[in-house]
Amino acid sequence: MKAAPFEYARAADVDEACAWLAADDGARLIAGGQTLVPMMAMRLARPTRLIDINRIAALSYIRQETHQDQDGIAIGATTRQCAVERDALAAAKVPLLARAIPNIGHAATRARGTIGGSLANADPAAEISLIAVTLDATLSYRAGGKTTDIPARGFHVGAMVTSLPEGACLTAVRFPVWQGRIGTGFHEVNARSSDFAFVSAAAQIELGADNKCKRIVIGVGAATDHPIRLESAERQLAGGALDPKAVRAAVEAALTDIEALDDLHATAAYRRRVAAVLAARAVADAFADAQGKKVQGNANAH
Amino acid sequence: MRIELNVNGTVHEIEVEPRTTLLDCLRDRLDLKGAHAGCEHGVCGACTVLFDGAAVRSCLMFAAQATGSAITTIEGVTPGPGELSPIQDAFCETHGLQCGYCTPAMIMAAHALLAGNPAPTREEIVEAISGNICRCTGYAQIVEAIALAAERMRGVNRPRSLTE
Ligand code: FES
Numbered sequence: 434m435k436a437a438p439f440e441y442a443r444a445a446d447v448d449e450a451c452a453w454l455a456a457d458d459g460a461r462l463i464a465g466g467q468t469l470v471p472m473m474a475m476r477l478a479r480p481t482r483l484i485d486i487n488r489i490a491a492l493s494y495i496r497q498e499t500h501q502d503q504d505g506i507a508i509g510a511t512t513r514q515c516a517v518e519r520d521a522l523a524a525a526k527v528p529l530l531a532r533a534i535p536n537i538g539h540a541a542t543r544a545r546g547t548i549g550g551s552l553a554n555a556d557p558a559a560e561i562s563l564i565a566v567t568l569d570a571t572l573s574y575r576a577g578g579k580t581t582d583i584p585a586r587g588f589h590v591g592a593m594v595t596s597l598p599e600g601a602c603l604t605a606v607r608f609p610v611w612q613g614r615i616g617t618g619f620h621e622v623n624a625r626s627s628d629f630a631f632v633s634a635a636a637q638i639e640l641g642a643d644n645k646c647k648r649i650v651i652g653v654g655a656a657t658d659h660p661i662r663l664e665s666a667e668r669q670l671a672g673g674a675l676d677p678k679a680v681r682a683a684v685e686a687a688l689t690d691i692e693a694l695d696d697l698h699a700t701a702a703y704r705r706r707v708a709a710v711l712a713a714r715a716v717a718d719a720f721a722d723a724q725g726k727k728v729q730g731n732a733n734a735h
Numbered sequence: 736m737r738i739e740l741n742v743n744g745t746v747h748e749i750e751v752e753p754r755t756t757l758l759d760c761l762r763d764r765l766d767l768k769g770a771h772a773g774c775e776h777g778v779c780g781a782c783t784v785l786f787d788g789a790a791v792r793s794c795l796m797f798a799a800q801a802t803g804s805a806i807t808t809i810e811g812v813t814p815g816p817g818e819l820s821p822i823q824d825a826f827c828e829t830h831g832l833q834c835g836y837c838t839p840a841m842i843m844a845a846h847a848l849l850a851g852n853p854a855p856t857r858e859e860i861v862e863a864i865s866g867n868i869c870r871c872t873g874y875a876q877i878v879e880a881i882a883l884a885a886e887r888m889r890g891v892n893r894p895r896s897l898t899e
């Protein structure tokens with residue numbers, strides 16, 4: 434399995450990468466390459482030119498940022514997944530991301546794979562995309578010398594399809610930081626630990642002093658062609674006591690008319706059913722976590 | 736294109752096509768056959784090498800991308816000719832290999848793990864090699880080998896009274 438011939442160039446900065454992209458229709462950016470290189474090996478992708486953005490230092494960072502009074506953790510596009518996995522700041526401020534990251538591929542692919550690469554690749558099963566959608570992260574890209582922000586929910590539009598304009602380079606993602614009594618939950622089901630998820634679910638809640646749910650977000654990945662939010666369930670559950678029966682009913686109702694993927698690995702009916710189970714588990718974990726109870730985490734891991 | 740590759744402490748200047756993977760470059764140009772070509776698309780782990788200290792799949796990057804980084808292959812982990820590293824030793828002792836196809840990559844994954852975590856739990860060992868497929872051993876002895884190597888490496892340079 435060998436890739437078709439191509440030209441290779443390392444970009445010194447983002448604007449150079451964008452200019453090269455714009456100049457050549459067949460050119461593609463390469464970040465971690467953990468999806469692109471196998472695609473090239475199987476000749477499913479045949480870029481004429483690879484523009485390597487791995488060595489652009491300005492694209493690799495994890496830092497705290499405040500945007501319009503909203504605290505956030507900003508992560509540069511080519512920051513390695515393993516760097517986020519090990520980062521204490523990211524773990525403390527965006528615990529949901531920290532819960533999800535060990536489920537991405539294996540240690541050896543997380544050592545190369547990047548945060549932005551995974552987002553831009555937009556696989557329906559991508560954990561980072563699910564967390565970005567669940568937390569309403571903001572993505573930034575650069576094109577034509579200008580930086581533009583785009584909400585994660587508007588960015589993911591289909592399987593491997595994003596609203597990133599032609600010739601643009603994703604530069605960063607900003608995850609909002611929640612204050613107060615926060616709890617998170619994440620679950621996925623796959624054939625073997627760390628394989629592509631058939632279904633994944635994430636939830637984050639904020640509890641009030643009365644142990645009632647002040648704020649809740651629930652996301653489901655891999656069930657549909659891009660990650661979704663269970664908005665009707667969120668509306669129903671906010672302000673309540675998160676009684677397990679009520680949670681299950683709310684997520685089930687929110688999932689009834691999704692267009693679930695149907696393939697060799699899992700039928701649409703299976704995905705819809707498992708999505709409800711995992712979403713309810715993620716909410717239960719988040720609830721326990723917010724109360725300081727120990728949470729087992731992804732039941733599927735090992 | 737001309738690239739500079741730092742492998743096991745030696746810098747080589749090599750002429751490669753951009754599409755040459757790091758794996759093919761190591762095997763075919765530098766004659767380092769320890770990194771094995773199993774699937775060549777990132778699913779078996781047989782091609783694992785250390786890239787700036789981290790275990791990565793050498794079939795999932797192009798040789799041209801490696802300029803400026805330090806690569807370690809299985810050929811680079813032995814203390815001297817004819818000797819074995821403590822991890823290699825442990826694999827022999829616990830029968831951590833049968834056909835040996837997966838072994839160099841397992842050992843590189845173990846090196847990366849133990850460099851950052853001298854006392855891994857069983858779960859951490861399993862997680863560290865979870866991306867490496869072995870079709871022979873059933874993994875039990877591999878996990879045992881890494882645990883044994885970890886224990887020995889922890890004991891190095893410590894007085895016997897503390898390790899026994
Ligand atoms: S040869 Fe690289 S992962 Fe199989």
Ligand code: FES
Nearest residue numbers: 833837869870871
């Ligand atoms: S020893 Fe044969 S594949 Fe692992």
